Amino acid sequence: MYLDSFINQKIQIKLKSFPEGLTGPITGIFQPDEWYLVKLINTENMGIWVENPCYKRTKVADEDGTTIPSEDQIEETCTTNLLLRWEYISSIITFPNETTLGVDKKAQLIGFHPNEQ
Numbered sequence: 001m002y003l004d005s006f007i008n009q010k011i012q013i014k015l016k017s018f019p020e021g022l023t024g025p026i027t028g029i030f031q032p033d034e035w036y037l038v039k040l041i042n043t044e045n046m047g048i049w050v051e052n053p054c055y056k057r058t059k060v061a062d063e064d065g066t067t068i069p070s071e072d073q074i075e076e077t078c079t080t081n082l083l084l085r086w087e088y089i090s091s092i093i094t095f096p097n098e099t100t101l102g103v104d105k106k107a108q109l110i111g112f113h114p115n116e117q
Contacts, residue, residue: 003043006094011040013050016090027082028052035093047085048092055080 003011018032029036038050058075061067 001043003040003048003092003094006040007042009040010037010095012037012093012095013048013084013089014091015084015088018088025056028054041081047083047087047089049081049083052080052082 013036015029015032015036018029023029023032039053041049041051043049055078056075057078058073059068060073
C-alpha cells in the first residue's frame with residue numbers, strides 16, 4: 001500500500017461523517033471538519049493508525065491491581081495510537097519530498113485542543 005512508505009511520518013487527513021461521540025479528548029479530534037496533521041503509525045484493512053501525543057489519563061490502579069487513593073491520583077499526558085476507520089477519512093495528503101514538516105495553516109494537530117494552541 002502506498003501509505004506504508006509514510007509510516008512514522010506526518011500526513012494530512014480530512015475526515016468525513018465523523019461521529020460526534022468520538023470527538024473530544026479521547027480521540028484528540030475536536031474539530032472533525034478541519035484538516036489534521038497526524039503521525040502515521042500503521043495502515044490496515046480497517047483504516048489507519050495515527051498518534052495522539054496529548055492523551056490525558058488518570059491512573060486509578062497500579063500495575064499489580066492495587067487501587068490508588070483518589071488524593072494520590074495524578075492526571076498525566078501520554079501518547080496513544082488511534083485507529084481512524086476508512087469510512088471516516090475523506091482525503092489524505094502526503095509530503096513525499098519534505099524531510100521536515102511544519103503545521104499547515106489549514107491543519108490542526110491531533111490531540112491539541114484548538115483553544116490551547
